[in-house]
Amino acid sequence: MTSIAVAASPLVEALLARADDALVHAHRLSEWCGHAPMLEEDLALANVALDLLGQARSLYQYAAEVEGAGHGEDDLAYRRDAPQFRNALIFELPRGDFAETIARLFFSSAVMLPWWQAAMTSPDARIAAIAAKAEKEITYHLRHAGEWMIRLGDGTDESHARMAAAVAKLWPYTGELFAAEHETIAALLPDAAALRPAFEATVARVFAEAGLERPRAGWMQKGGRRGVHTEHLGHMLAVMQHLQRAYPGAVW
C-alpha cells in the first residue's frame, strides 16, 4: 500500500513527534511481553506499553483532525515510511537487555513527566486533556523505572556494570528530547529547554541512590525529529506495518 503524504503544519509535526515517540517506545516495550526477567515485569512493562500506546492514539487522532485530510490514527501509524516518522532516536534503538530498557524508560519519563505537567496548562484544551491523563501514567513509569535504576545500580557487580553500560550508551540520545518547538506553536506546547533542570534533578537524585555516575556533557545524537533515523526504525516498521502494507484497503 502506498504511503500517505501528511500535510505538515508545525502543530501536526509536533503532535506526530510525541505520538511517534510513544508508539515506537511502546513497540520496543511490548517486545518483552512473555520474555521478561520475572512475571511481575511482564505485567509492568506491558502496562507501560499500553499507556504509551494510548497516548500515541490520542495524539494521532488529534494530529489527524488538525491535518484535516481525512486520515485516521492507523493511517498515521501504518502508512508513513521511516523518513516521515518524527520520533527521537532513543526510542527506536533495539530493545537491548533489561538495563537498557529501564534506562530508556527512566530517561524518557524524567523528561516527559515535566513535559506533560507543563502541557496540562496548554491553552489548547485538547492537549491539556491528553496531558492530564498522560501525566498520571508517566508518574508511575518514572517511579517504576527509577526504582529499577536503583536496584540494578546498587544490586550486584554485574547489574551495576550492565546499568552503567546502558547509561553510557543511551545518554548521547537524551539531547534530542529537549529540541525546541517551532516558534509559531511555542505557546501551545511546553518549552523543552526549560524542562532541563527538572530532568537533571531527577537524574541526580536517582543516580546518587543507585551509585551511578552521570555521563559528562558530550556529543549528542539527533535526527529523528527531522526524519533522519537509525538503521533500526526501518526494520521495526517493516514488522509493524506488514499487514496494512500487504493487504491494501482491508479493514481489520
Add this chain to the structure above:
Amino acid sequence: MYTQALNQKDVAPATASAEDPERLARFEARVAAEDKIEPNDWMPEAYRRTLTRQISQHAHSEIVGMLPEGNWITRAPSLRRKAALLAKVQDEGGHGLYLYAAAETLGTSREALVEQLLSGRAKYSSIFNYPTLTWADIGAIGWLVDGAAIMNQIPLCRTSYGPYARAMVRVCKEESFHQRQGYEIMLTLARGTAEQKAMAQDALDRWWWPALMMFGPPDGESAHTDQSMRWKIKRFTNDALRQQFVDATVPQGHFLQLTFPDPELRFDEASGHWQYGAIDWEEFRQVLAGNGPCNRERLEARRKAHAEGAWVREAALAHAAKRRARRAAERQAAE
C-alpha cells in the same frame, strides 16, 4: 486460558495411604455439603497433590500461552487491535500470577513450580504447542481456545478448594471478554476481503481439532476422573464439556459462514446435539509427549527468559539485602 484435563495418574508416595479415617470422613462430608476447603484446613495428601498439579499446570498454561499470541503483538494490524492483544496477553500473565499464588497456598513455592515447568516435568495445555501463522489465528485462539477454556473453567468457579474457585471467578470474567474479542476478529475477517475470509477459514481448519483436544481424553480412557469428581475438583466429564463446547461453537462458525474441517459434523435431532467425527488422539498423545510443532520452541523461550533474567532477579535480592543492612546500621547508630 487454560486448564486442561490431562488426567494424569496421581502417583502417591507409599506413606500416603495412612490418612486418619475420621478426618477423611469429616473432609468428605464438608466437600459433599459444598463447603469450601481453605489453605489451613486439613486435607488428604492426594487432594493437595492433585490440586497443586492442576493449579500449577493451569498457571504454566497461562504463561506459555502468552507466547503464541505474543507472536503477533508487534504485527497487530491496527492500533486498536494492538492495544487489545497486548492487554489480553497481559491478562494471561496476570492469571498465571494469581494461579501460582493459589498453588502456593497448598505449600509449594512458585520457584519450585516454575522449575518443574522449565525442566519439562510439569505439563501445560497442549494447545500452545501449535503455531500462530496468520493474524486470523489471533481471532481463532480467542474464539475457540478461550471458548474451550471457559467451558472448562466455569465449573471450576465452584470447585471445592476456595482459593482456586475464587481465582477462577475473575479469570472467567476476563476469558469471556477475550472470547468475544476473538470472535469479533473472526467476524471482521469473515466479512472482509476474499483473502481475509480465506485466512479465517484456514485458521478454523488448523485450530478446530486441537481445541476439541483441550478437554482431554475421552471418558472411557479417563481412569482418574472419579475421585476428582467426588472431591468436586472436577464437576463434569471431559466428553460432557467437549459436547457443550461443540454445541455452542458450531452455530457461531456457521454464522461466520465458515466450514468446520469435519465431514461427519451433523446435528442430531433426537439428542439435540451436534455430532462430530473421530478425534485423532494419537496427535494429542504426541503433542503431550513433546512432539507438537512448537513444544521445543515454547520451552526454550521460557528457559531463555528465565536464564537471561537471572542477573536481574539476583540484583533485586542483593539490593534488598543491602538496604536492610543499611537500615539496620542506621538504627544501631541512632541508638
